[in-house]
Amino acid sequence: MRLSVQKGTFYYHKSEPIFTNVSFLLEQGRIMTILGSNGIGKTTLLKCIMGFNKWISGNCFVDDMELKEIEKVDGIGFVPQAHRSVFSFSVEEMVSLGCARRVPLFGVPIKEDKTSVRSALQTVGIEKLSNRLCSQLSGGQLQLVYIARAIVSEPQLVIMDEPEAHLDFKNQYMILNLIEKLNIEKKISFLINTHCPDHALRISHNALILGKNEYVTGKAEEIINANNILSYFEVHTKIFKIPGITRPADAFVVVD
Amino acid sequence: MAERKIDKFILFMIFSLSIILCLIFLSLFVGRFYVSPNEVISVLTSKLLSSSVEEISTTVVWEIRFPRLLLAILVGAGLAASGAAFQGCFYNPLVSPDILGVSSGAGFGASLGILLTGVSTGVTSILAFAFGLVSVLLSWILSKMRKGAEMLSLVLSGIIVSAVFNALISLVKLVADTDSLLPAITFWLMGSFSGATIETIKYVAIPIILGIIALLFLRWRINLLTLGDEEAKSLGTNPGRIRLAVIISATVITATSVMAAGVIGWVGLIVPNLCRMIVGDDYRRLLPASCVVGAIFMLIVDLVARSLTAAEIPIGILTALIGAPFFALVYIRGGKAR
Numbered sequence: 001m002r003l004s005v006q007k008g009t010f011y012y013h014k015s016e017p018i019f020t021n022v023s024f025l026l027e028q029g030r031i032m033t034i035l036g037s038n039g040i041g042k043t044t045l046l047k048c049i050m051g052f053n054k055w056i057s058g059n060c061f062v063d064d065m066e067l068k069e070i071e072k073v074d075g076i077g078f079v080p081q082a083h084r085s086v087f088s089f090s091v092e093e094m095v096s097l098g099c100a101r102r103v104p105l106f107g108v109p110i111k112e113d114k115t116s117v118r119s120a121l122q123t124v125g126i127e128k129l130s131n132r133l134c135s136q137l138s139g140g141q142l143q144l145v146y147i148a149r150a151i152v153s154e155p156q157l158v159i160m161d162e163p164e165a166h167l168d169f170k171n172q173y174m175i176l177n178l179i180e181k182l183n184i185e186k187k188i189s190f191l192i193n194t195h196c197p198d199h200a201l202r203i204s205h206n207a208l209i210l211g212k213n214e215y216v217t218g219k220a221e222e223i224i225n226a227n228n229i230l231s232y233f234e235v236h237t238k239i240f241k242i243p244g245i246t247r248p249a250d251a252f253v254v255v256d
Numbered sequence: 257m258a259e260r261k262i263d264k265f266i267l268f269m270i271f272s273l274s275i276i277l278c279l280i281f282l283s284l285f286v287g288r289f290y291v292s293p294n295e296v297i298s299v300l301t302s303k304l305l306s307s308s309v310e311e312i313s314t315t316v317v318w319e320i321r322f323p324r325l326l327l328a329i330l331v332g333a334g335l336a337a338s339g340a341a342f343q344g345c346f347y348n349p350l351v352s353p354d355i356l357g358v359s360s361g362a363g364f365g366a367s368l369g370i371l372l373t374g375v376s377t378g379v380t381s382i383l384a385f386a387f388g389l390v391s392v393l394l395s396w397i398l399s400k401m402r403k404g405a406e407m408l409s410l411v412l413s414g415i416i417v418s419a420v421f422n423a424l425i426s427l428v429k430l431v432a433d434t435d436s437l438l439p440a441i442t443f444w445l446m447g448s449f450s451g452a453t454i455e456t457i458k459y460v461a462i463p464i465i466l467g468i469i470a471l472l473f474l475r476w477r478i479n480l481l482t483l484g485d486e487e488a489k490s491l492g493t494n495p496g497r498i499r500l501a502v503i504i505s506a507t508v509i510t511a512t513s514v515m516a517a518g519v520i521g522w523v524g525l526i527v528p529n530l531c532r533m534i535v536g537d538d539y540r541r542l543l544p545a546s547c548v549v550g551a552i553f554m555l556i557v558d559l560v561a562r563s564l565t566a567a568e569i570p571i572g573i574l575t576a577l578i579g580a581p582f583f584a585l586v587y588i589r590g591g592k593a594r
Contacts, residue, residue, distance in 0.1 A: 052486050071489045078490030086347045087482045087537035100480055101492035106473040108540055133536075149491075159490075 001028050001062060001075055001156040001189065003049075008058035010041070010048050017213065018044050021058070024208050024217045028156065031183050031190040033200035033220065036210035037233055042193040043161055045210065049191070050078065050159065062157075074101055077150030079160040082143040082167075088135035091145050095120055095130075098152035120152040123186075124178060140171030144178070151182065157189045158182070164199060176203050197224050197233070198252045265541045268534060272548040276329070279555040283325040286563050289316050319454065327452040327460065328558040329551040331513045332523060334464040336550025338506035339524025340531070340542055341471050344478040345502045346410050349532070352525035353510040356410075357417035359521065361391025362514035364421040367428040367441045374437070381459070381515045388511030391417050392503060446570030447518035449558050460516040467509035471543055474502060478539040520554075520572050522579035527553055530586055553579075 003026040011017040018041035026032045036042045047053040049060050050070040060067045067073055077098070089097075098120070099113040109117070121127040124144045129137065134145060143163060150158050163179070164172040180203055182188045194200055200207050201224045208217040209224075211232045216223050229237050240251040285296050291313045298309045299317040339352045346356075353359055365387030369380025398413035425445070432438045471478075477498045480488045488495040513520065527550045528542065535541040554571075557578060561569045 047486070050486075050490060052489065069489070071492050071494055074492070076490075078487070080487055080490075085483060086349065087344070087532075089479065089537055093479070093536075093538045097480055097483070097491055100477075100488075103476065105477065108476040153492075 002026065003067075003157060003189070003191065004061045005049060006059050006061070008045070008048060008060065009056045010044060010053060011056060019210060019215065020213065022208075022210075022215055023058075024206075026157070026189060026191055026206065028189055029183070029187050030205040031179065031192065031203055032206040032208065033192045033194050033204040034208045034210060035194060035197060035200050035224070035232070037195060040210050040212065042195075042210055046159055046161055046191070046193060050076075074153075075156045077153065077155035077158040079143075079146045079150045079158060079163055081161050081165060082139055082146060082163075084135065084142075088133045090130070091121070091126065091132050091134060091137070091148075092117060092130040094134050094145055095148045095152055098149035101153055116152050116154070117148075120148040123151065123182070124148045138171075140167050140174060143167065143171070143175055147175075147178065147182075151186070151188065154186075155188065157191065160190060160192045162193050162195070164194065164196070172199070179203055197229055197237075198250065200224055201239075201250050265535055265545070269544060269548060272545070272552060275552050276548060276555065279552060279559070280325055280329075283328075283555060283559060284317055284321050286559055287316065287321060288562065288566075291316055320452075323452040323454050323457050324449045324558065325555060326457050327449050327516060328554040330457075330461055330464045331449075331517050331520065332527075332550040332552070332554025333547040334468060334509040334513050334550070335520065335523040336527035336531075336546040336553070337468050337471050337543055338509040340528035340539070340546040341474075341478060341502050341506045342524070343528055344482045344539060345499050345506075347482045347484060348410065349529060350411065350525070351414075352522075353506065354418070354519075354521045354524065356395045356414040357391035357421060358388045358507055358510045359514055359519045360418040360421035360425070362388035362511040363445055363519045364424045364428070365511075366444065366515060366518075367425050367432075370437060370441050370444065371428050371432050384515040385508070385511040387421070388514065389504075389507050391421055392507050396503075443570065444518045445572075447520040447572035447575075448561075448568070448570055449517055450562075450568060452516070456516055460512055463508050463512040467505040467512070468547060470505040471502065471509075474498060474505075475539045475543045478502060478543075482537070518570075518572065520575055522575040522583070523550055523553060526579045526583045526586075529583065533586065 006023050008022045009017065009020045022045065034042050034045060044053060048055050049067065051068050062073055070076060070078070095117045096109045096113060099109050099116065103109055103113065118127065121130055124147050126141060126144050126148065129141060134142060137145065164175045167175065176199055179190055179192070183190060201220055204220045206218065207220040207223055208215060209228055209232045216228060226237050226239060229235055236255045238253045238255050240253065242249055242251050285293055295309065295313045296317055299314050302309050335353065342353060342356060343349050343351045362384040365383035365385070366380050369383040373379045395410065395413040395417045398416060399410040402409045429438055429441055432441055477493065480491060480493045481495055481499055485495045528546045531542055531545040531549055535545045557571060557574045561571055561574050
């Protein structure tokens with residue numbers, strides 16, 4: 001599955017465009033991050049892609065088909081920002097909602113759905129929580145529940161809205177590692193919003209940095225550099241390549 | 257573990273259904289007109305054994321108490337199910353059919369019907385139903401017009417719509433004939449099962465049962481609605497259509513209940529929330545549980561209504577008097593447990 005956005009434009013008021021003529025391509029099996037500071041329009045861009053907001057102009061294509069409403073397209077999963085839902089389902093019930101595309105309108109999940117729920121829970125490593133209520137989980141555990149719900153229908157592409165935003169240090173990396181694992185083992189493509197350049201550089205093949213009235217996109221290691229971080233985030237940084245334990249790492253240092 | 261939870265639910269349902277059976281028998285025995293237990297039993301068996309019993313006892317048991325308890329079951333189950341459905345639809349556990357204005361709307365429609373045609377007729381039913389639907393639509397549209405916190409604006413819109421229809425009800429009462437129509441409207445608005453006949457049951461049962469069946473068919477989909485529109489869409493469902501189907505079903509049930517038994521508040525709020533604490537928030541269990549607990553609650557309230565004092569107490573008064581403190585108690589304790 002190939003996702004492409006062509007000249008996407010969106011605004012609420014014409015005088016204040018959120019983004020103008022944004023184009024990018026996400027190939028099957030790749031991870032792409034959308035970077036930008038808070039309130040710049042990253043979530044709005046994802047909402048346009050999924051059809052929650054209507055493009056003012058431009059389109060989004062899945063392979064050769066235009067993506068207008070995500071509910072009519074199979075193969076895409078979505079992980080919202082971790083939030084507490086009003087009602088409290090058990091983890092198993094919550095994840096089984098991910099089977100909605102194949103459960104008939106008047107039906108309920110059947111045995112096969114339960115099997116895929118169990119395997120999704122195993123994949124993200126929370127099978128032991130399956131009978132716990134979502135309201136009793138920590139932020140990190142809840143985020144894993146939403147990821148399990150997104151992958152239970154075996155999508156080719158998963159869209160994530162700031163998956164690590166409200167998590168502590170340990171859980172941030174747990175989620176990032178899980179994304180890499182799903183990408184390698186299940187060949188799932190990812191389109192991920194984040195406001196952390198170091199997270200983006202760590203996991204993504206491609207990146208798009210969204211600013212006011214401008215954006216830049218390309219290979220992650222090429223565009224996530226000190227210059228772009230300065231112009232899009234207004235932070236002076238230096239990025240060093242250092243050897244890590246299992247792989248080389250990028251060290252971000254803020255230099256005032 | 258998952259299987260054990262289902263077993264617990266099945267046990268709960270069996271237990272509740274047996275309580276309903278007990279209450280049905282109790283309801284046939286209890287009443288102001290004394291029919292001895294032996295007589296009730298002979299009335300019940302007379303149809304099978306074609307034995308003769310006193311005619312008045314047959315009338316009391318078959319034509320007064322039996323339709324009445326059937327109506328209580330239908331209305332109790334229906335209001336509780338539609339309350340639960342409305343809560344899921346608007347992802348708000350504090351929504352009830354009353355809060356969205358359907359009761360006030362249907363109440364106004366029925367009062368208008370009584371005013372125009374004198375007694376409960378087809379016109380009354382149609383008006384009750386139509387205004388019930390109109391009020392829910394108005395609340396929904398009003399809440400959509402205001403940007404911001406959707407939960408709060410929905411509740412506020414419902415209050416606004418209810419206020420308008422309550423004012424219109426007052427207007428109808430003002431112009432109604434004080435000797436015949438006004439008492440009819442007033443008593444009817446406080447809710448009662450006393451008018452129940454086999455005829456009533458015939459035209460009330462079908463819409464309520466159909467509405468409940470429709471909700472039960474959608475039981476798992478309602479879970480998706482509780483997540484909000486964007487998440488529901490991203491999971492591959494069309495929340496707009498399901499919500500419409502749920503609102504129509506729940507409104508049909510509520511409007512029919514108001515039409516048959518007047519305005520009975522609280523059931524649609526208390527029973528689903530009580531059930532949430534027992535069986536959880538999954539609508540696969542919550543909806544059936546709400547139906548049976550709603551029926552139990554209504555049978556008990558009706559028993560109290562017709563046996564506590566010499567004059568019958570209107571149902572709407574009792575559901576609030578019994579329901580509100582009970583709900584407060586359950587709510588405080590439930591908060592700790594969660």
